[in-house]
Amino acid sequence: MVxxxxxxxxxxxxxxxxxxxEEMAELLPELPHWQVVEREGMFxxxxxxxxxxxxxxxxxxxxxxxxxxxxxxxxxLMVDTLCATDPPPPAWGKCTVxxxxxxxxxxxxxxxxxAAKTDRLYEEAGAQAARGISWGMR
Amino acid sequence: MVxxxxxxxxxxxxxxxxxxxEEMAELLPELPHWQVVEREGMFxxxxxxxxxxxxxxxxxxxxxxxxxxxxxxxxxLMVDTLCATDPPPPAWGKCTVxxxxxxxxxxxxxxxxxAAKTDRLYEEAGAQAARGISWGMR
Numbered sequence: 001m002v003x004x005x006x007x008x009x010x011x012x013x014x015x016x017x018x019x020x021x022e023e024m025a026e027l028l029p030e031l032p033h034w035q036v037v038e039r040e041g042m043f044x045x046x047x048x049x050x051x052x053x054x055x056x057x058x059x060x061x062x063x064x065x066x067x068x069x070x071x072x073x074x075x076x077l078m079v080d081t082l083c084a085t086d087p088p089p090p091a092w093g094k095c096t097v098x099x100x101x102x103x104x105x106x107x108x109x110x111x112x113x114x115a116a117k118t119d120r121l122y123e124e125a126g127a128q129a130a131r132g133i134s135w136g137m138r
Numbered sequence: 139m140v141x142x143x144x145x146x147x148x149x150x151x152x153x154x155x156x157x158x159x160e161e162m163a164e165l166l167p168e169l170p171h172w173q174v175v176e177r178e179g180m181f182x183x184x185x186x187x188x189x190x191x192x193x194x195x196x197x198x199x200x201x202x203x204x205x206x207x208x209x210x211x212x213x214x215l216m217v218d219t220l221c222a223t224d225p226p227p228p229a230w231g232k233c234t235v236x237x238x239x240x241x242x243x244x245x246x247x248x249x250x251x252x253a254a255k256t257d258r259l260y261e262e263a264g265a266q267a268a269r270g271i272s273w274g275m276r
Binding site for chain 1: 192193196199200203206207212214215216217218219240
């Protein structure tokens with residue numbers, strides 16, 4: 001069993017190898033909430049995470065961004081709100097995180113590492129919310 | 139001449155009127171950087187703003203989010219980085235802001251007000267950068 005959380009991103013060059021299908025089959029069980037999507041001929045890892053409101057979703061995006069800065073590898077982040085419905089949804093905010101490596105136009109091992117780190121941030125967010133720590137707008 | 143910046147969002151109900159074509163023709167000259175796009179049968183206002191890096195783009199998203207919270211009207215925010223190219227681009231980060239009103243599945247006057255406020259935030263960001271005030275990751 002690999003442990004992506006213990007890894008750090010490595011510097012990535014244009015000639016770096018994409019993950020193979022075999023590697024993907026090994027890595028994806030660690031990331032059960034992520035989907036592999038194809039856009040413009042590139043494979044990407046995508047997950048949409050739910051929050052109590054827009055502010056919390058945006059705050060989470062900020063936390064992901066901080067880790068991205070530290071690792072020197074950046075995702076696409078989308079923050080949105082859910083439409084009013086009757087009955088109201090359980091969560092009003094969402095943050096979609098998309099990881100891929102632009103230089104190689106596809107998935108590098110770095111992207112799986114960052115997806116695992118994103119999951120951990122989300123777990124921490126839930127734990128903080130459960131302890132009553134404000135997770136709102138600063 | 140209208141002055142969107144001096145307006146505040148009004149509470150919006152599902153039966154509120156969408157802006158008419160005539161109103162749009164009156165309002166859009168105040169928003170020369172915005173495009174009207176149609177997605178899933180809904181008109182939306184969209185602008186992509188450039189920043190020196192990802193962190194600055196994300197920080198800007200946070201500032202837009204704060205104004206959105208204050209007005210009770212929320213956009214879709216997308217924060218992304220630009221791919222390394224040769225020569226490198228003048229800006230490495232971007233934030234796309236999309237305003238529309240979910241309840242009426244289209245554009246309300248509120249959206250034009252928020253687009254104008256977004257422009258002002260961007261101008262302030264540029265002014266701060268020019269004065270050497272850090273506009274990076276907190």
